Amino acid sequence: MKDKLIQAIEAGHSAILACGNIKDYVISENRIIFRPWYIAETLSNMNYVVFQYSRSTGLFIHNYSSLPPRDGDEIDSLIRAVGLEQIIKRERPTNISEEIIQVFRGMTRLLLLSNVSKKFKIAAIIDYSEHLAPNLPTGGTDDELFVAECLHALAVGPALKKSGNLLICYVRDGLQNPLLNDMTRVEYSYPNEAEILSFTALAEARAQKTNGNQYGRLANDLDWEEFARLTRGIRIRDLDNLFRSAARQNLQIDRKQILQMKIDSVLAASEGTLSIAQADVSFDDIVGLEVPKYILQEFSKKMKKGDPSAPRCLCFVGPPGTAKSTFAVLLGKMAGYNVLQFDLIKNMFVGESERLLKLALRLLEDMQPSILLIDEMTEMLPSRQEANLDSGVSKHFLGQLLNFSAREDLRGRCLIVGTSNYPSKLDPAILDRFIFIPFLPPTPDEIVKLFGIFEKRITKRYTLNQDAPELHEAAQLLYHKNASPRKIYDIINHALLFSSNNELKAETILKAAESFAGVENPYAVAYSSLESLKLTSFVDYYPWAYPNDVSTYQFSWYLEGLVDQNGHLDRNELEKRQKQYRRLAGI
Template sequence: MNKQENERNYYLPRWYQELLLEAENRTSHFIILSYNVYDYVFPEVEEGGTPAEFTSLKEFLQRDMMDYDSFNGILFFSETSGFSVIDDRSFEIFSAIIGKDRLAKRGVISLKECQDRQKRHETRESLDLINRLLNQREQRIAIVLEFLENLAPSGTKEHMHEEKMVNVEILRRIAMDENIEKTKNIVIGITDNIGGVDVELRRESRCKVIEISLPSKEERLRYLKYLASLKDNERRVLPPISGSLGTKQTEKLENFAEHTHGFNFRALDEFVRKENLNRHIAEKILGKSYDGVTLQKIQERRRSIIQSESKELLIEIPPRGGFNSVGNLAHIKDYLKQIIKNIKLKKTASTPKGILLAGPPGTGKTIIAEALAQEAEINIVQMGDIKSKWVGESEKNLEKVFRLLKDMAPVIVFVDEIDQAIGGRVTEPGAGGGERVSAAMFAKILKEMGSNENRGEILWICATNRPEVLDAAMLRRFDRIFPVLLPYSNESRIEIFKAMENGIVDNFKYDGTVDFNSLAERTKGYSGSEIEQILRDAVYLQECRNDARYDDNRNIVLTQEAIEKAIENFKTNRDDAIYLYQTLLALKFCRSVEDLPREEDVPDDLKEVIRYTRENRSNNFINKKLEELKRDLASRKAMGL
């Protein structure tokens, strides 16, 4: 006999409340649970109730639906493993219909045996059997379809195997079947990537997609407190937390929870188990002290999780420094400082959705994004090239990537060379329907970048030296387009030299006698990245000297002589004409004359361009210069230069 609902000693997760509501009201009988479906379920305990152990999603569904919600049996099915049940009652109900030889249950028939037997049956036959089970009224049942993206994959008919097309059609019929609705039986599909599930199935009126989110900071903190309360289970009890996360235990737990954004309960549990193992090895085997859970360990694990969950489309970037590590570009830093205030004050209306940094390579576009993240104390991830050879997979994974970004918010998404990484509305004509797939991905990215719901939560900072190839719709997603140019003035280069000491180039300090004016004069026309390389070369030269000096922190003391020798040895490999062309493009696509560089900060051949553009609010002069450069570059190419 089922327990009554009021006997539960825990609150139901929000997604499960929504599932029960859909089932009881009969508004949907085909329910898809998506996203964080392979995590532990850790119900919130009512005050004074017995702590609820976390469990898998399958075990939670079986226990709660049968103990409290009048379901007589829960049947699980996957394409490779076939049918399985967890409890005795379900085994009795379904074995009579399916046959005991096809129904896996721990201690009765192994999953391996059922996998072998499933190979002898077509998936179509199994789905037809599921359809008949759902239409019976003797027992109220729920059928859980695992790995739904394999049973009903997304894609077009011309690119889908015939068997898969049949499976999708059967599942659509199940979703549309009004008779199933009358039985109070339900289907629950499980997928961690909703983008991989057939679109038409998701759109059926009696199909409901319910998302299971990653745990919030409050939920992660509750879980950590639960682990801290355990005493007996050595593998799972919370290990000591390092002083890098605070002084008092409450502060440490708060910071632990804060820095584990992107973790689900399972990832947290695995992290804790691994740290307990490391502690055991250190203390019991090696006889050393254990350094505890540190911020660095959490960050390393988080980077790994984000990269894995996004299928390597997102990579977390550890910022190399704040605004003091950015030389030059004062007007951009001033704008970003105001953005930080808006983010912290939740002034979403005045927070940009996107910023485009345009200009030649090596001018500091990446470090600007990193500095903003560090100053604002928010996450920054880099989006990789989505136009890989696995285009179809990338398209499916985009759904998961954007959901992951929302869980990480507030977050900066940095896209370097956006013209290459994302591309335009379509790719070049080619085999395999590449244009259609690219257009679908591009439209999805535009939608997310342009969403006002993401303003103040997801900030896109993109870099390019080819703004003219970007789609007009893409350009409209950027609230501000900044030209990021070469440091033409001595003052700019002096700022860059000084900023390099603040984390960009590691483990060095300037000697007190270094003449920055002289160094700036000798590096006229060099980019920030070229100055960085010169300093790295100088560090190497200094380390090779027998009389190399180090400060108390083991930073090498860099002398004027070593830097000048590195400058003397350095040879730039760039084409000045190409750099000028990219500079003019950056100026052309800038929307505000306030963002143009000062005339005194640019060389003579650009002063007139800046003056005319600022006074006339027109790109005519820039366009004229670009046409002249185009002809020059074309003639050089024709001559093979």
């Protein structure tokens, strides 16, 4: 497939702003090539003389030494006429600001020359343009303003197009002076599955040809098709480094190495805004929550197929420690989706937070099928009324996210999953767009089952008798102390401190439960649970719905008398209890 920038040139565009995954490798004619070099080489083959400039490298001409002597003489004459000869052929001056002004004054004159030569035209590639013309509230230094004005004048005026010459700026999008945005934008995505497959075919051939000495091999239990699926959206240059590193260390490439590379690559590409979300458990390790399990298993079937009826935005709501984030990761595992957790920290610089969010959303789209996990969404994205308190930064976040969530073309390919302890604080637009599924704390019977599961996870053994009265007494204690599954795990570890031979007994678990001080006002847990039920999107998602049975479901104390025999909530009574518990919890 032809390069995007070359396509834009062939479509008649003369001033191009290239952003996104520019500094990656491309596959061309069974070779792995650095994209900026590939672009310069392609332009040379299209009879352009390619001038390249950045603050660090200075001004140079691509493949200048390999030009025919007559062409070289003609180019020398041109650069002498526009005042660039000394900059190209002599040592760089100590005053870079003076050099920058001289370069852009000369390059502007050169690019505006019509019919420069019968043999060639001029292409100017400006690398790291955001360093030369940055987006600063103060406007920048004299040389930065000069560069921005030069580039803008070239982009919007008719003379450049008339000359047949080219201006190309490589940029980290959002960091450039807004004047550059009048150029034609070309955005490079991260590799799609077809590009990854092209790389894997080449990697397999290289590994065989070099017998693993220059390019590593895959582990015996990992095939190339699975490798392509696991590395979707990862830069080719990172994959190339993985194979070369494996060869140097005489290692086979396994799933663990791929995961670590993916973690590092996503963190770097997103500038710290995204991380790979992981969970070392399965649904079998989670007691209770049968309704969310059932619902998400059904959702995953649609997501696997890319079904346009798959959900677009989900919000898991309930008290802390009820496995909401874990379920988001497990949903991704079932559906075969990348799960990227959003870790954006609001930045003090104007526009920087919005730029990072835009970068994260673009990477999410490039790595599809994917899930964006926004943990503690209430804190990350407060309502627009509260957002005005931080100079509108949160308001811009919210606007970008809402626009992204409304894209129906991504349904079945990109899913947003948020979690919240107090969802009523979310903006009304989020309440309207998201499907809400409640996650309530475990019942006493479920807590007893958790004891056994956590024992096996920690000690790799299962010795507890679930009928032991001490376990049921401990479960009742922890239920009334509002212990979340996360805290129950800590309590099992605490019990092991007093167990001989690292062997759990029902009596030591009861002692640990008695020792547990409790973590939260019981009314706070009750309030959060009722709020979650109040916002639940469908009756089918209530904890007592199928595959559970309302007639046998073990209702918590704060739900007694709220649910009728058909499983419907008494909304009026729920409102009354919410107000009462909110007051008692001091929320």
